[in-house]
Amino acid sequence: MLRNLFITFLVFSFTQSAFALETSGKLLLTGGVSSIEGATGGGITPWAFIGGYGTRDQVGGSSYYTNTNISDYKLESYGASVGIFDRVELSAARQTLDTQRVGATLGLGRDFKIRQDILGVKIKLIGDGVLEQASWLPQISFGALMKQNKEGSVVRSLGAAEERGVDYYLAASKIILSQSLLVSATLRRTKANQMGLLGFGGDSHNRQQYFFEGSLAYLLRRNIALGMEYRMKPNNLKVAKEENWSDLFLAWAPTKNISLTFAYTMLGNIAIKDHQSGVYSSLQLGF
Amino acid sequence: MKVLILLSLMSFSVFAEQTSAEYVAFGEKAGLVKVVDDTMINLLADPHTKPFFEKADQAHIKEKLVEQFCAELEGPCTYTGQNMKRAHKGHEINQAHFFGLVEALQKAMTKNQIPERAQNKLLAKLAPMHKDIINK
Numbered sequence: 489m490l491r492n493l494f495i496t497f498l499v500f501s502f503t504q505s506a507f508a509l510e511t512s513g514k515l516l517l518t519g520g521v522s523s524i525e526g527a528t529g530g531g532i533t534p535w536a537f538i539g540g541y542g543t544r545d546q547v548g549g550s551s552y553y554t555n556t557n558i559s560d561y562k563l564e565s566y567g568a569s570v571g572i573f574d575r576v577e578l579s580a581a582r583q584t585l586d587t588q589r590v591g592a593t594l595g596l597g598r599d600f601k602i603r604q605d606i607l608g609v610k611i612k613l614i615g616d617g618v619l620e621q622a623s624w625l626p627q628i629s630f631g632a633l634m635k636q637n638k639e640g641s642v643v644r645s646l647g648a649a650e651e652r653g654v655d656y657y658l659a660a661s662k663i664i665l666s667q668s669l670l671v672s673a674t675l676r677r678t679k680a681n682q683m684g685l686l687g688f689g690g691d692s693h694n695r696q697q698y699f700f701e702g703s704l705a706y707l708l709r710r711n712i713a714l715g716m717e718y719r720m721k722p723n724n725l726k727v728a729k730e731e732n733w734s735d736l737f738l739a740w741a742p743t744k745n746i747s748l749t750f751a752y753t754m755l756g757n758i759a760i761k762d763h764q765s766g767v768y769s770s771l772q773l774g775f
Numbered sequence: 776m777k778v779l780i781l782l783s784l785m786s787f788s789v790f791a792e793q794t795s796a797e798y799v800a801f802g803e804k805a806g807l808v809k810v811v812d813d814t815m816i817n818l819l820a821d822p823h824t825k826p827f828f829e830k831a832d833q834a835h836i837k838e839k840l841v842e843q844f845c846a847e848l849e850g851p852c853t854y855t856g857q858n859m860k861r862a863h864k865g866h867e868i869n870q871a872h873f874f875g876l877v878e879a880l881q882k883a884m885t886k887n888q889i890p891e892r893a894q895n896k897l898l899a900k901l902a903p904m905h906k907d908i909i910n911k
Contacts, residue, residue: 515874515881543870574870622903665899668892709891710881 514541514548514574516711516741518618518663521749521772522552525633525683526567526581527608529659530717531751531768532733533701535672536629536661538612539579540571540774541744547572550774558755558766562586563685569608577631579608585685590761596642603638604684610659617662626662626671633657635684646759647725648687649694653680663707670705670713681724682758690724697722711741731756735768747772795849800893804845804852811840813883814876824875827866847900859907866911873909877901 520537523529528539531554540548551568567581583604591600610631617627633655637643640651661672676699679689689695699722705715719733737751751768758764794803801807815837818824828836839856846854856862877898884894 514871515877543874545869546871619902619905621899665895665902668895707891707895710885710894 514543515618516744517707517713517739517747521739521747521770522550522554522567522569522579522581524554524556524563524565524581524583524768525608525655526565526569526579526606527610527631527633528569528571528577528579529674530672530703530705530715531735531737531749531770532717532719532753533672533674533703534608534610534631534633534657534659535674535703536612536615536617536627536659538571538574538577538610538629539569540577542571542574544574546574548775550772552770552772554749554768554770556753556766556768558753558758558764560590560761560764561588561758567606575612577608577610579606579610581606581608583683583685585682587759590759593760594646600642602642602685605636605638606684607634608632615662621665624662626660628658628660631657631659635680635688637684637687640687643681643685643687646686647691647727648681649689649691649724651687653678653684653688655680657701661703668707670703670707670715672703674701675699676701679722679724681722681728681730686725686728686759691726693722693724705737705739713737713739715739728759729757737768745773745775747774794851797893797896798845798848798850800890801844801848801897802887802889803850804841806887806889807841807844807848807850808837810880810883810887810889811837811844813886814840814880817879817882818876821875821879823872824879827868827872844897848897859904860911863908864911868908868911870905870909873905 520528520535523531523534527534528537529535540550542548548571553566556563564584565581569577569579571577585602587600592598610629612629615625615627635653637651643651655676655678657674657676659674663670677696679696681687699720701719703717705713707713715737717735721730721732723730733755735751735753737749739749741747749770753768755764815833818828842852843854845852
């Protein structure tokens with residue numbers, strides 16, 4: 489289903505560029521990129537911006553594929569989002585964590601894959617992080633990510649309490665043009681373990697907690713941004729010590745319809761493996 | 776000697792009063808004229824923005840834009856054109872048209888090798904004008 493949606497978006501993106509319909513009014517990269525949870529943002533944290541290049545009179549959208557190759561795992565994510573009148577964003581994403589050799593160690597079998605589907609909604613509450621350059625007020629959005637882990641019995645056996653959960657977040661983002669900077673901060677309420685790939689809640693903690701996430705990017709050119717991100721995480725499972733995430737990224741939009749993001753991610757401990765880091769690469773098509 | 780230093784200090788302060796680093800980065804008046812000329816070429820090439828400019832007095836608009844950009848960059852100019860609200864009233868300019876103009880300007884600035892930071896400084900000054908331009 490999601491794969492079909494992705495292909496539909498792909499085709500739509502190309503026909504849009506071919507026929508130059510009334511879309512894509514926004515400036516380059518101001519639609520952000522798709523985070524690994526599907527919502528528009530940086531790579532690992534959602535921003536307040538509404539995805540796609542649609543203006544307040546248009547509908548925009550994007551689709552993405554992200555591959556993260558870290559020391560002992562591989563994480564794939566793909567999905568699509570629609571931005572409606574620069575006010576509401578709907579997103580769908582599928583994540584697949586390939587446990588590779590760790591799977592065998594955990595008794596799940598080598599290359600065991602844990603899948604998770606995420607539906608997201610984001611609503612812009614106030615501000616315009618791009619246009620309102622005379623004011624310090626950032627763009628502020630509220631969002632929810634509804635997650636369903638497809639391997640309930642596996643994540644429960646690792647100590648998770650549930651196989652589904654909802655993250656709520658409040659994001660404040662602003663481009664400070666006079667300094668060529670993008671600044672974003674997000675407060676998230678969650679009990680997801682490794683975004684939900686290891687389930688929700690656990691045998692050490694089983695309640696919702698609030699976490700800070702932030703991004704800072706320098707706009708090298710109008711189509712290139714260089715930045716870093718930080719994301720604090722819960723630590724609910726006895727079997728694993730979950731750690732905060734960070735990355736350094738470079739986002740490049742060679743044309744309005746295509747953007748590429750490369751990042752070096754530092755994800756700390758994941759399940760039984762320490763110091764998980766590696767390269768994140770993402771292709772996004774938008775209109 | 777002291778007089779010389781004093782004189783050079785004075786001339787420096789006069790200079791500093793009239794121009795900003797960004798204005799210099801744009802190549803002062805001559806640089807702005809080139810940027811605005813190229814912006815108009817881009818506006819006429821883009822089917823979204825073309826209808827607003829093809830039948831207008833382009834020479835006049837360009838002259839006023841140079842004045843306005845110069846003033847916004849703290850150069851030695853005073854903007855003598857209409858205020859933004861009046862200049863755009865009734866033209867049914869939407870957000871996409873507005874961003875179309877920004878893009879035309881960005882391309883022109885890049886073509887004229889204006890440093891990125893100076894480009895963004897100018898855009899930061901112009902962006903708040905959206906309130907008087909879009910849907911007026």
